[in-house]
Amino acid sequence: xxxxxxxxxxxxxxxxxxxxxxxxxxxxxxxxxxxxxxxxxxxxxxxxxxxxxxxxxxxxxxxxxxxxxxxxxxxxxxxxxxxxxxxxxxxxxxxxxxxxxxxxxxxxxxxxxxxxxxxxxxxxxxxxxxxxxxxxxxxxxxxxxxx
Amino acid sequence: xxxxxxxxxxxxxxxxxxxxxxxxxxxxxxxxxxxxxxxxxxxxxxxxxxxxxxxxxxxxxxxxxxxxxxxxxxxxxxxxxxxxxxxxxxxxxxxxxxxxxxxxxxxxxxxxxxxxxxxxxxxxxxxxxxxxxxxxxxxxxxxxxxxxxxxxxxxxxxxxxxxxxxxxxxxxxxxxxxxxxxxxxxxxxxxxxxxxxxxxxxxxxxxxxxxxxxxxxxxxxxxxxxxxxxxxxxxxxxxxxxxxxxxxxxxxxxxxxxxxxxxxxxxxxxxxxxxxxxxxxxxxxxxxxxxxxxxxxxxxxxxxxxxxxxxxxxxxxxxxxxxxxxxxxxxxxxxxxxxxxxxxxxxxxxxxxxxxxxxxxxxxxxxxxxxxxxxxxxxxxxxxxxxxxxxxxxxxxxxxxxxxxxxxxxxxxxxxxxxxxxxxxxxxxxxxxxxxxxxxxxxxxxxxxxxxxxxxxxxxxxxxxxxxxxxxxxx
Numbered sequence: 299x300x301x302x303x304x305x306x307x308x309x310x311x312x313x314x315x316x317x318x319x320x321x322x323x324x325x326x327x328x329x330x331x332x333x334x335x336x337x338x339x340x341x342x343x344x345x346x347x348x349x350x351x352x353x354x355x356x357x358x359x360x361x362x363x364x365x366x367x368x369x370x371x372x373x374x375x376x377x378x379x380x381x382x383x384x385x386x387x388x389x390x391x392x393x394x395x396x397x398x399x400x401x402x403x404x405x406x407x408x409x410x411x412x413x414x415x416x417x418x419x420x421x422x423x424x425x426x427x428x429x430x431x432x433x434x435x436x437x438x439x440x441x442x443x444x445x
Numbered sequence: 446x447x448x449x450x451x452x453x454x455x456x457x458x459x460x461x462x463x464x465x466x467x468x469x470x471x472x473x474x475x476x477x478x479x480x481x482x483x484x485x486x487x488x489x490x491x492x493x494x495x496x497x498x499x500x501x502x503x504x505x506x507x508x509x510x511x512x513x514x515x516x517x518x519x520x521x522x523x524x525x526x527x528x529x530x531x532x533x534x535x536x537x538x539x540x541x542x543x544x545x546x547x548x549x550x551x552x553x554x555x556x557x558x559x560x561x562x563x564x565x566x567x568x569x570x571x572x573x574x575x576x577x578x579x580x581x582x583x584x585x586x587x588x589x590x591x592x593x594x595x596x597x598x599x600x601x602x603x604x605x606x607x608x609x610x611x612x613x614x615x616x617x618x619x620x621x622x623x624x625x626x627x628x629x630x631x632x633x634x635x636x637x638x639x640x641x642x643x644x645x646x647x648x649x650x651x652x653x654x655x656x657x658x659x660x661x662x663x664x665x666x667x668x669x670x671x672x673x674x675x676x677x678x679x680x681x682x683x684x685x686x687x688x689x690x691x692x693x694x695x696x697x698x699x700x701x702x703x704x705x706x707x708x709x710x711x712x713x714x715x716x717x718x719x720x721x722x723x724x725x726x727x728x729x730x731x732x733x734x735x736x737x738x739x740x741x742x743x744x745x746x747x748x749x750x751x752x753x754x755x756x757x758x759x760x761x762x763x764x765x766x767x768x769x770x771x772x773x774x775x776x777x778x779x780x781x782x783x784x785x786x787x788x789x790x791x792x793x794x795x796x797x798x799x800x801x802x803x804x805x806x807x808x809x810x811x812x813x814x815x816x817x818x819x820x821x822x823x824x825x826x827x828x829x830x831x832x833x834x835x836x837x838x839x840x841x842x843x844x845x846x847x848x849x850x851x852x853x854x855x856x857x858x859x860x861x862x863x864x865x866x867x868x869x870x871x872x873x874x875x876x877x878x879x880x881x882x883x884x885x886x887x888x889x890x891x892x893x894x895x896x897x898x899x900x901x902x903x904x905x906x907x908x909x910x911x912x913x914x915x916x917x918x919x920x
Contacts (some may be wrong), residue, residue, distance in 0.1 A: 311541075313621060313845035316662050316905055323898035337845030338623040420902060443849075 300331070302431050305347045305383070307335030310368030314361040315391070317416075321357065324420035328428065341368065345353040345375035353383040354431050357423070361389040361416065366404070373409035384430055388414030388423070447631045449682050449827035452639040460636045464596045469572035476644070478604040481576060482649040491585035491608035492650040495530065495758060496721050500791065501751050502758040503783055504528070504725075505776050506589055508564035510554040512574050515565050516581045518763040521773040526780030530758060532583055533607070535590035535598065536564030540621070542594055544568055563770060564590075568601050569637045575605020576696035587611060593618045593625045595867065599637040603644060609652035609689075610641065610717050611647070613676035615830065616656035616691075619844045627831050627848045634676075635683055642684020650687045653680045654725060657691025660843045662728035663855035663863050663904060664693065666704035667810030668841055668875070671709070673862030674715045674811070675818060678826050681720050686710075688720050689757065693727040694747045696913050697861040701726075702754040703803035709756075710804075711811055723757035727782070732909035737764035737775075741782050743908060748783040752790030753797065760781060767909065803862070806880060810873045814839055817872030837870030858884035859891050861913040866896055892917055 308318050317336045322334045333351050333382050348356050349369040354369055356376070359370060365387060373385065385391060387410050391401050412426060452460070457776040465472040487493065507529055515533065521527040538547040540837050547566035548633025553562040566576055567588065579586060588602045595617065597739065599610055611617075614634040618625050641651035644739035655676035657669045673690040680688055689714045692704050705724055712722040728747030733740050741764045763771035763779035771779075817838040833839040837850040844851045852869025864881040865871070885896040892900075894917060903915025 309843075313623070315845045315851075316660075316843045318899055319843055319851065320902045320905070324902075327898070336623060336847065420899075 301329055302433065303331040303333065303351040304355040304357060304427070305335065305345075305351060305353045306357045306359070307339040307344060308337045308359045308361070309339055309341060309344070310360065310364055311338055312360055312361075312362045312364070312368075314359070314389075317361070320357045321359070321420060321423065325427070328424045330427070337362065341370075341372040341375060344372060345424045347380060348376060348381050348383050349379040352381055355384040355385065355386065355427055358387040359389050360387065360391060363390060363392060365391045365395055365431045366408075369405075369408060381401070384411045386410060386414065386423070386426075386428075388411040388416070388418055391414045410442060446891060447628050447827045447831065448618045449679060449825050451642075452635055457636070457639050457643060460596070461600065462523060464600050464636070468597055468601070469548065469569060470601065471601075473572040473604040475604075478572075479644065479647045479649055481606055482608065483642070485579070487605065489579065489585050489608075491530070491587060492652045492721070494585050495689065496687065496725055498529070498757065501755055501787055502529035503761055503780055503787070504530035504532060504587070505760055505761050505763070505780055506532050506534050506689070506732055507773075507776055508532070508589075509534065509560050510536065510562040510564070510566060512552050512578060514560075514569055516578060518635045518773050519578075519582045519586070520760055522777055522780065525774070526777030527784055528780050529584065531584045531586040532589045533578065533586055534564045535568065535588065535592065536562035536566050536724040538562065539564070539566045539568055539598065540590055540592040542592070542597070550882075558768070567605070568597055572601055572605045575602055575607065579606035585609065585771055587652070590616055591621045591656075593622050593630050594633045596633050596636050599640055603640060603665045608649070609654060610637065611654045611656055612646065613653075615672050615676060616659055619846045619849050620656075621845065623846050625846070625848070627834055631679070631827050632828065634679065638680040638683035638685050641680070645684055645686050651685065652687040652689060653685045654689040655691055657725070658693030658727050658730040659841050661693060662843050663695070663731070663857070663901070664842060665810075665853075665855055665863050665865055666695070666700065666707070666807050667679040667873075668839075668853075669693065669812060670704065670708045670711060670807065671811045671814040671818075671839065674711060674815060674839070675826055675830055677712065677716050677720070677722070681717050686720050687723070688716060689723045689725050691725045692752060692756075694718075695728040695861075695863045696729060696746065696908060697863075698746075698750055698753070699797050699799045700862040701750045702797055704807055705754040705756050707804045707807040707811065708799070713807060715815065724803065725758045725760060726754070726756040728762045729908060733762065733766035733907060734768040734909050734911060739911060741767055741778075744779050744782045744797070745786050748786035749790060751783075752787050752793075753795045759787075778906065798824075806877065810877055812884040813873050813877070814871070833872070834917060840869050840871050854898065854901060856885060856889070856896065857904045857907075857914045859888040859914070866898075866901065
């Protein structure tokens with residue numbers, strides 16, 4: 299079976315790419331097939347890439363506080379395609395000092411399956427994805443077979 | 446295809462017209478602008494003040510939307526921070542050429558009394574607004590921004606009395622945007638440099654400063670220096686005669702001292718004789734500790750480094766760096782911390798072991814990068830730059846822009862010097878690569894893990910977490 303495909307990128311006019319670049323490495327190392335859309339990616343490009351790669355998950359990064367506006371319509375766009383990826387968002391999602399729980403709820407309501415804050419460890423993101431996509435059972439067997 | 450040749454007077458005139466046509470404000474005559482510059486007192490002449498200084502000059506970053514507030518802010522920075530050189534930091538909308546949005550933000554700021562923009566919208570203030578600013582403050586002022594297409598900004602601010610203009614076609618493209626090809630920004634900046642050259646020829650030297658810190662995240666010194674030299678060469682072709690090469694602190698004393706020395710050495714060597722080359726050292730441009738006391742520690746290390754290697758100027762940070770735009774008082778505090786350390790170390794002569802070897806390594810890498818650029822362009826540095834980035838021979842880590850491959854991955858070695866974990870197609874020789882590899886293996890052994898992106902991830906947040914090298918299990 300081929301590796302699950304995931305799409306990552308920084309949405310909107312945001313030019314922060316350090317996090318997304320490192321996440322790309324982390325996901326590749328964990329056995330994902332990664333399409334990194336880089337900085338300043340419009341939501342349409344996420345939808346397009348998800349459809350093209352038959353993505354199992356779409357991970358959106360935003361660090362400049364305008365995630366809500368930038369993601370408006372993302373899930374509607376995905377719904378019009380043949381793919382149904384899990385969607386995640388992480389970063390500094392609101393301008394100012396909102397409680398993270400409030401922010402999480404808000405983005406869950408927008409349709410995201412998971413919401414991470416800016417301090418999340420790569421391991422946690424990888425573990426979440428592996429669990430959600432049922433990769434751990436497969437890989438445990440593989441590791442045992444190898445050892 | 447873009448070429449490194451000087452724009453003719455006719456081309457400059459035509460570009461001038463095009464640039465001003467798009468302006469939301471009135472144009473100014475060149476003659477009148479030259480006259481304004483000529484009437485400025487000596488202590489406001491940027492290049493003269495910088496080039497004749499006998500100590501490290503300090504300069505903060507600062508920009509607020511309203512003119513009166515900007516004047517007050519700059520007066521606070523000279524009054525309470527003893528800033529030697531002043532900045533005017535431009536807002537993000539202007540950097541994006543979105544002058545209508547900038548105008549709206551300026552209007553809102555005037556109504557609410559709050560800062561609704563993250564900088565000074567110089568284009569919207571127009572030539573007259575800029576001149577009022579220059580007249581009201583007591584030191585030379587530089588435009589600091591991050592604008593890939595800075596043609597109109599340059600036309601307005603240089604006519605408005607500013608005598609130094611930061612940025613360049615590579616350093617204000619790759620770190621800031623994904624929108625522009627290098628071919629485009631090189632052309633835009635040929636205009637900026639030619640305009641600066643035109644003032645220079647009339648006896649008003651405009652200082653130009655490539656933005657050395659680039660993406661601000663673990664940029665290897667050799668890459669930063671090579672790129673600044675390229676921008677210096679491009680500027681010199683257009684008649685610029687005052688160039689300040691820039692470099693951002695990495696935090697390892699030996700590597701930082703070696704880098705500044707290498708930059709001075711190679712800058713003088715590569716740039717034409719008629720260009721006066723100076724250097725600027727930026728205090729740490731990556732993530733800062735939120736704790737202001739710790740942030741002052743980062744600032745002090747930058748100041749100490751500058752005191753040892755004596756660049757011509759140092760760009761200071763404030764203890765509120767982690768929180769965004771600082772208050773005027775915090776900004777002045779960063780300046781005072783810096784000048785305290787600079788002065789305490791100014792009479793001391795400090796010898797650091799290992800600087801020469803590190804400097805040699807940096808110089809060797811810079812030379813090989815520049816050789817590759819010249820080769821790729823058949824001797825033309827502009828074409829070579831485009832080609833070299835396309836082939837990944839020249840590259841920067843973490844570029845938001847597709848104009849660079851971003852295949853290089855940096856990490857700190859065991860004593861915190863920035864090395865490359867992945868070179869992509871970067872034009873450095875195999876011996877240099879082996880040195881980097883070996884240094885990273887040493888760190889890997891100390892940490893009992895393989896060299897990998899995990900080191901990079903730990904390094905990116907290490908200084909804000911209280912140390913230089915990101916070791917495993919630190920959190």
